[in-house]
Amino acid sequence: xxxxxxxxxxxxxxxxxxxxxxxxxxxxxxxxxxxxxxxxxxxxxxxxxxxxxxxxxxxxxxxxxxxxxxxxxxxxxxxxxxxxxxxxxxxxxxxxxxxxxxxxxxxxxxxxxxxxxxxxxxxxxxxxxxxxxxxxxxxxxxxxxxxxxxxxxxxxxxxxxxxxxxxxxxxxxxxxxxxxxxxxxxxxxxxxxxxxxxxxxxxxxxxxxxxxxxxxxxxxxxxxxxxxxxxxxxxxxxxxxxxxxxxxxxxxxxxxxxxxxxxxxxxxxxxxxxxxxxxxxxxxxxxxxxxxxxxxxxxxxxxxxxxxxxxxxxxxxxxxxxxxxxxxxxxxxxxxxxxxxxxxxxx
Numbered sequence: 001x002x003x004x005x006x007x008x009x010x011x012x013x014x015x016x017x018x019x020x021x022x023x024x025x026x027x028x029x030x031x032x033x034x035x036x037x038x039x040x041x042x043x044x045x046x047x048x049x050x051x052x053x054x055x056x057x058x059x060x061x062x063x064x065x066x067x068x069x070x071x072x073x074x075x076x077x078x079x080x081x082x083x084x085x086x087x088x089x090x091x092x093x094x095x096x097x098x099x100x101x102x103x104x105x106x107x108x109x110x111x112x113x114x115x116x117x118x119x120x121x122x123x124x125x126x127x128x129x130x131x132x133x134x135x136x137x138x139x140x141x142x143x144x145x146x147x148x149x150x151x152x153x154x155x156x157x158x159x160x161x162x163x164x165x166x167x168x169x170x171x172x173x174x175x176x177x178x179x180x181x182x183x184x185x186x187x188x189x190x191x192x193x194x195x196x197x198x199x200x201x202x203x204x205x206x207x208x209x210x211x212x213x214x215x216x217x218x219x220x221x222x223x224x225x226x227x228x229x230x231x232x233x234x235x236x237x238x239x240x241x242x243x244x245x246x247x248x249x250x251x252x253x254x255x256x257x258x259x260x261x262x263x264x265x266x267x268x269x270x271x272x273x274x275x276x277x278x279x280x281x282x283x284x285x286x287x288x289x290x291x292x293x294x295x296x297x298x299x300x301x302x303x304x305x306x307x308x309x310x311x312x313x314x315x316x317x318x319x320x321x322x323x324x325x326x327x328x329x330x331x332x333x334x335x336x337x338x339x340x341x342x343x344x345x346x347x
Contacts, residue, residue, distance in 0.1 A: 035323040039134045045192040050120070050199040058120035062128060071126035075140050078118030082147035085111035086154055090299040093157035096166045100157075105213030108154060109206040115147060116202040134321040138314065141181070144198070145313045148173050149306030153299065155205055155241075158212050159220040159234040163298035167287050169238060170302055171280065172245035174309050178276055179252040181313060185320040186269055187259035274328040279312055282336040290343035308332050 045051070065074075085108040092100035122140055126132040152173035156166030177198070184190040192198065212219070220234040256269055283305050287294050293301040311332060319326045 031324075035321075039321045041132070041134075041137055044189065045197060045199065046194045047192055047197040047199045048194055049203055050192075050197065054116065054120050054199050054203075058117055059124055061117065062121050062124045065121070065125060067129050069125065071122040071129065071131055072136060072139055074118045074122040074125055075136075075143050078115045078122070079143040079147055081111045081115040081118065082150045085115070086150035086299075089154045089157040093160070094299065095295075096157050096162050096298060097160055099160070099217040102213040102216075105158065105209045105217075108158075109209035109213070112151065112154070112202055112206045112209065116199065116206070119144065119147075120199070138317050138321065141317055142310055142314050145177060145310040146306065148177050148198070149303070149309060151202065151205055153302055153306075155208070158205075158209055158217070159237055160217060161220075161234045161238065163294050163302075164287070164291070165235070165238060166298065167294060167302060169241065170306070171284070172242050174306075175280075176245050176248035176252065178309070178313055178316070179249050181316045181320070182272060182276075183252045183256050183259075185272070185316055185326065186256045186261075186264065189259075191255070271328070272326045275315075275326065275330060275333070276312055278329070278333055279308060279336065282333065282340060283308075286336070286340040286343065290340060290346075292346075293343060308336065 045055075047054075088104050088108050088111075089100070092098065092104045119140075122136075123132075126136055149170060152170045153166060155173075156169045161169070180190060180192070220232070220237075222233050223230040224233070224236060257266055260269055312330065315330070316326055318324070
């Protein structure tokens with residue numbers, strides 16, 4: 001007779017009890033499926049760069065794209081472009097300290113620009129071919145979330161900040177993007193500001209990669225003398241990025257409190273962030289209390305967290321387009337907690 005492992009018993013217990021629904025495959029309720037047919041996308045990108053440069057160019061490129069090309073194909077190609085840029089960074093800058101050859105920075109800049117254009121084209125192509133759908137929007141934003149993590153890591157590798165500061169940059173990329181969709185969940189409209197939106201950041205990252213390739217990556221290790229302290233150029237560049245992330249988060253929160261339905265209290269809206277706050281707490285605790293994986297396998301560890309971040313964001317998008325509540329706990333929280341515990345007690 002075969003024997004069931006302890007993990008098998010735990011898994012069976014979770015399936016048979018009131019554990020988070022998604023672990024049993026119940027992502028969308030029957031009522032959610034009915035609500036799905038009534039969903040209509042509402043969004044606005046106020047970015048000056050997007051409206052006056054990127055979007056017009058994307059529309060022109062769409063006129064050259066055959067109508068049989070599905071918008072999701074463009075979305076997937078965009079994701080693969082960002083993955084290729086990330087792989088270059090991970091291979092040549094594995095610990096976020098190394099200096100890569102100049103062509104790596106130029107190639108990464110081109111791949112990020114390609115991702116940005118394909119991401120701008122997919123929505124236009126969807127409307128042009130009549131293929132726009134809620135599932136297409138979910139796929140688009142899920143790929144954007146994954147790419148945002150990869151671009152954040154590429155940024156850290158470009159300016160050679162080391163794994164710990166790269167993790168800080170990664171969190172700074174995660175939070176505003178998640179809060180923008182939390183804003184959309186409550187107000188029914190996804191709004192990107194005139195400055196500091198995804199398009200602006202991608203243009204900035206591409207320019208930064210070109211600059212680094214031209215002037216040399218050692219530039220970022222130079223220091224500024226501030227009295228008793230020396231501040232490296234790479235750390236100086238991090239300061240406005242982190243502050244910008246914080247300010248964006250506050251702006252989204254203010255927009256939620258002003259634009260949410262009257263029947264939704266401020267407390268209810270804040271409690272919707274329970275799941276994400278728990279994820280951030282576990283991730284940051286893991287990085288601080290048991291940093292072995294962060295320093296030994298930085299890209300792999302942070303990519304795994306980036307996938308978790310993308311999953312939690314996808315749950316918010318699914319909740320929005322199906323009018324379902326956001327779950328406060330997910331099975332991935334337990335996976336993260338287990339990983340943290342194993343890493344801590346193995347150190």
